[in-house]
Amino acid sequence: MTTILEDSTPGTDNAAAEGLPAGQRFRAWFRKHLVWIALGTLLAGLVTFLAINSVSGATDSRRLSARNPAPDGAMAAAEILARHGVSVTPTDTFEDTMDALSAKDEATVLLFDAQGFLDRSQLEEITAAADRVVVVAPRLRTLNGLNQGIRPGGVVPEATQVIEPGCEQEDARAAGRVSAQGSILSGPLVCYPTREDGPGLYAASADGRVIVLGSRELMDNQHLALEGNAALALRTLGNNADLVWYIPGVGDISASNSNPTLNELAPRWLAFAGPWLGLVALLAIAWRGRRMGPLVFEPLPVVVKAVETAEGRARLYQDSRAVGRAANNLRAGTLSRLARHFNLGADTTAEAIVDATARHAEQSIQEVRFVLIDFMPESEGQLVQWAQQIERIEQEATAR
Structure with a gap:
């Protein structure tokens, strides 16, 4: 393998380069002048870009233009x-x-x-x-x-x-x-x-x-x-x-080609009728806008009993086959009444209500929990039987 030692004098570089093959001499020359080659390439690209722009500047991108070679030109x-x-x-x-x-x-x-x-x-x-x-x-x-x-x-x-x-x-x-x-x-x-x-x-x-x-x-x-x-x-x-x-x-676009104002568009008779119409509007406001006095509260003409409201809601649930909604309402009402009866407070849990109910009804917690919380009726017949069960449990728990 031949090793070339670089020297600081140009004559030494030329003499060493002459002893190399043509391919290696070209690579050495290319590395030596790489900066100038890059600058020349950049300059040539810039000149080409400007030439293309100068040629394309004669064209026009507007539709139907005589200088537009595009499909929509002419x-x-x-x-x-x-x-x-x-x-x-x-x-x-x-x-x-x-x-x-x-x-x-x-x-x-x-x-x-x-x-x-x-x-x-x-x-x-x-x-x-x-x-x-x-x-x-x-x-x-x-x-x-x-x-x-x-x-x-x-x-x-x-x-x-x-x-x-x-x-x-x-x-x-x-x-x-x-x-x-x-x-x-x-x-x-x-x-x-x-x-x-x-x-x-x-x-x-x-x-x-x-x-x-x-x-x-x-x-x-x-x-x-x-x-x-x-x-x-x-x-x-x-x-x-x-x-x-x-x-x-x-x-x-002509400088005088401006949109007309409202005064220019309005008919001439509006200049006379406008103030009169404004005065009539003010008089109408004063006439209809005068104070009519305080509001009067009147009792409702019909008093509906709570039982009738409950029966009406029950009929709606029955007509719509809303078994789940009716069961949830019955469950919520029973748990609310039991909690109030046992003085458990408004923030009590369902588990505490079940424990109190089972203790006072002298029944197992699992049985009471299944009836009051876990069971969900799937038909109207199951809903009736379940309603009777929770009513019986409530009566037994509150009777003692």
């Missing part, structure tokens, strides 16, 4: 439109959307306001500035703000797999049948109805400038390839060379 539709010459401009705020529309003569706006952030005035501005507005899965607040006669009509039945166009609209006829679940709408022009002459997934205004799609599945990444979903989405969004893809956020 990057696929946006990429296809871009490859066919449509300039797609994603926007996140109302100001950016209006700026993008002002720079374009004719543009289509895709609006996905899932939370209903935009108010009526903002929707009217977008509708006036755009050549076509395509609204996807809107809330009732958004439909009312559009003011195009489009109203909700229910949902697509779960058993429905595909839906035929059912209308003469050019884009719907070219796309053919689609497959999607979501809301159905009624309006001036309806396509893809779930029943004949009923509401459908596609509704448009009378002039065709406002189109409402009741389902996100018509254009999200997960369902775009089903049936004619892609054809309908691309034809609806690609009619113009410019497309503004707008998904509103919390920052788009």
Whole structure:
């Protein structure tokens, strides 16, 4: 075995390392530079992490976003439109959307306001500035703000797999049948109805400038390839060379869009009737709330004898076949009377009562204990016989 002695001079280390095989030289070099290797690996990992984050920063995790490659995103539709010459401009705020529309003569706006952030005035501005507005899965607040006669009509039945166009609209006829679940709408022009002459997934205004799609599945990444979903989405969004893809956020809520106060909701006549009603209420309280005098105690109209109460309770026990409950009551009453007769006190035990009873009745303790404590009747006949036994024992013990 070859032993290598370490020296403090670098020349000695190099000379000793040269005499070793290649594998041992590599291991020696690796141990010597282990700290620098670890630092380099950490630095490379950090650079890779930052690079991945910078690439993923271009994506958007919001539903139906043009930059979202996830199943609920719509990057696929946006990429296809871009490859066919449509300039797609994603926007996140109302100001950016209006700026993008002002720079374009004719543009289509895709609006996905899932939370209903935009108010009526903002929707009217977008509708006036755009050549076509395509609204996807809107809330009732958004439909009312559009003011195009489009109203909700229910949902697509779960058993429905595909839906035929059912209308003469050019884009719907070219796309053919689609497959999607979501809301159905009624309006001036309806396509893809779930029943004949009923509401459908596609509704448009009378002039065709406002189109409402009741389902996100018509254009999200997960369902775009089903049936004619892609054809309908691309034809609806690609009619113009410019497309503004707008998904509103919390920052788009108008400052004046606040909930009305109670004073604003109350009718005008309440300002006059309110004080009068308050005065009437005070007078009614003073009238009905005056002191009526002290309470009067009156005797009960019926006096029930104790024996009648006992007989009534006994009949209840008999009707409900409560043999055990009746036996426990009889046992407790007998032991209480015996303890009071022998002046044993309220805190006496059952054993002391049995000893006193057996001594005064001149019977064995085992026999008295079996009758008074241990025995439990199981039928009404046994209950009667046992009641007679404890009564006889009580009479014998108290008679002497």
